[in-house]
Amino acid sequence: MERWIPQNLLDLKCIDGSPHAMAGPRPVVLSGPSGAGKSTLLKKLMKEYDSIFGFSVSHTTRNPRPGEENGKDYHYVTRETMQAGIDNGEFIENAVFSGNMYGTSKAAVQDVQAKNLICILDIDMQGVRNIKTTDLNPIYISIQPPSMEVLEKRLRERKTESEENLQKRLNAAKVDMQFSKEPGVFDAIIVNDNLEEAYGQLKNALLEEINKVKKVNMSS
Numbered sequence: 001m002e003r004w005i006p007q008n009l010l011d012l013k014c015i016d017g018s019p020h021a022m023a024g025p026r027p028v029v030l031s032g033p034s035g036a037g038k039s040t041l042l043k044k045l046m047k048e049y050d051s052i053f054g055f056s057v058s059h060t061t062r063n064p065r066p067g068e069e070n071g072k073d074y075h076y077v078t079r080e081t082m083q084a085g086i087d088n089g090e091f092i093e094n095a096v097f098s099g100n101m102y103g104t105s106k107a108a109v110q111d112v113q114a115k116n117l118i119c120i121l122d123i124d125m126q127g128v129r130n131i132k133t134t135d136l137n138p139i140y141i142s143i144q145p146p147s148m149e150v151l152e153k154r155l156r157e158r159k160t161e162s163e164e165n166l167q168k169r170l171n172a173a174k175v176d177m178q179f180s181k182e183p184g185v186f187d188a189i190i191v192n193d194n195l196e197e198a199y200g201q202l203k204n205a206l207l208e209e210i211n212k213v214k215k216v217n218m219s220s
């Protein structure tokens with residue numbers, strides 16, 4: 001078994017032991033406004049391809065929603081714990097969204113890559129900007145709602161947010177929708193109107209990486 005000492009981000013690619021090898025398939029970043037359907041789509045993907053994709057479990061200071069599990073949806077932590085982890089260099093990126101801290105720890109990505117799975121990150125646009133300064137080299141996919149009106153309706157019907165939080169998310173969504181139009185930021189932009197169609201587009205965007213993993217799995 002290869003001993004792993006994560007010293008810097010480069011090591012995240014070195015699960016086969018070779019220092020600069022593009023060992024596994026590329027990770028996948030899903031971004032887009034809160035309520036656009038990122039969780040819904042990635043859960044569908046992980047259900048259909050459970051031996052191919054693994055979720056990078058972020059840390060957050062927000063409270064768990066009913067049905068969410070610590071360690072599965074997020075690692076729920078206090079601000080003090082999160083800040084200590086950041087100060088200690090344990091995070092690849094971190095951001096404040098709607099008043100709460102969120103971040104991807106090195107361990108979250110490492111856990112998935114150590115299983116030779118494609119690591120999926122669900123992160124906001126600050127996370128996208130920050131990941132772009134690292135050498136993680138993921139495929140960037142933006143999930144967008146068909147309109148602000150539909151987004152608001154879906155967020156309200158999800159019934160997870162207070163009115164104040166909902167407004168914060170809608171304001172952030174406007175900025176996010178502009179950001180997604182910046183050329184070169186995303187490899188694919190998927191408008192989640194009809195869920196099945198959006199899911200089909202997502203699978204299509206990831207087909208090459210899915211096939212890479214299938215090939216490796218078949219030969220091992």
Ligand SMILES: Nc1nc2c(ncn2[C@@H]2O[C@H](COP(=O)(O)OP(=O)(O)O)[C@@H](O)[C@H]2O)c(=O)[nH]1
Pocket residue numbers: 031032033034035039058059062093094095097102103104122123124125126127128
């Ligand atoms: N930068 C960054 N953003 C994250 C991370 N985890 C989640 N987010 C983003 O934080 C935002 C709020 O997430 P959440 O509270 O789960 O609400 P939801 O997106 O409405 O379900 C979303 O845009 C997520 O993509 C992370 O580790 N880093």
Ligand SMILES: Nc1ncnc2c1ncn2[C@@H]1O[C@H](COP(=O)(O)OP(=O)(O)O)[C@@H](O)[C@H]1O
Pocket residue numbers: 032033034035036037038039040041154155157158192193194195196198
């Ligand atoms: N294509 C769709 N049509 C209708 N409702 C959808 C669609 N995609 C997602 N939803 C619903 O919209 C809400 C927001 O989706 P969610 O996956 O939680 O978004 P995000 O993770 O981007 O915040 C959820 O209640 C979800 O069931």
